[in-house]
Amino acid sequence: MSGVSDRLPNLDTLKPGDELPARTHRPDNVQLFFYNAALWNAHRIHYDLPYATDVEGYPGLVIAGPLMGDWLGQCVEAWLGDGGALVNLEYSNRGAAYIGETLTADGTVESVDAAKGEASLTLFIRNEAGDLITPGRALVRLHG
């Protein structure tokens, strides 16, 4: 399996409100360690639990903000497959999320510009309580 959806988005049938396939993420200490090591990010809130809780006052180890941005990129590309390309991606780390939480990356089609072959997407990462942790948007160009 290639990790992309079988049914590629099609400009002729795509319409606002169409949903992207959702994916849940439940990162653990190992994944967060790997991620911050890949960046060379030594911020203690991501691996030093006593520091994160006692000094910074967080309820747990904080999931790195750009990791959630990456999940939004994956959400778009898993839907897009080979049917198009990402032109622009934006996101905002509005709330914090912690190790142990299950987060869902999801999105919907906001608008379709058939003449330009482009679609705008609204993206979001929510926690189990439904709080919007990382809202985002993407612009994609669709082939054919």
Add this chain to the structure above:
Amino acid sequence: MGVLTPELTANIGKAAPPRTEVVTRRDIRKYAIATNQRQRKYLNGDEAPPLYHVALFWDLVELGELTPDGVSVDALLPRFPLERAMAGGLNITYHDRIRPGDVLVGERTLTDIYEKEGRSGPLIFYEVVLEVRREDGSPVITERTTRILR
């Protein structure tokens, strides 16, 4: 009464020295694994995922340059009168894909500093633009980071 002085806003337009990095398959693979990527082309390191440049151009500092909380001080930024970081956001425009062997030049510019009145006091906003280009100058990625301080 604002918190931004002319001395602070005079930093708008300041640029950090360009950094040149070589993209390796191994680094792409590490990044793809760490982000729980599912697409084989990324896990194999044939191509870099869309957010890979965040890792490639993360500030590479020595141990002694880290603050006690493990953060590296961004030399591009002036000392702001507000220091507590709130939400941050990224806006990334893609011009070209990144593959192993690519030699990429990243140049960061402090493009804006402004303030707004928040519910509990003043907020400082600043924007940093990272332009990623090939050595011949052709654009690869334009990334605008916005951060809010309170």
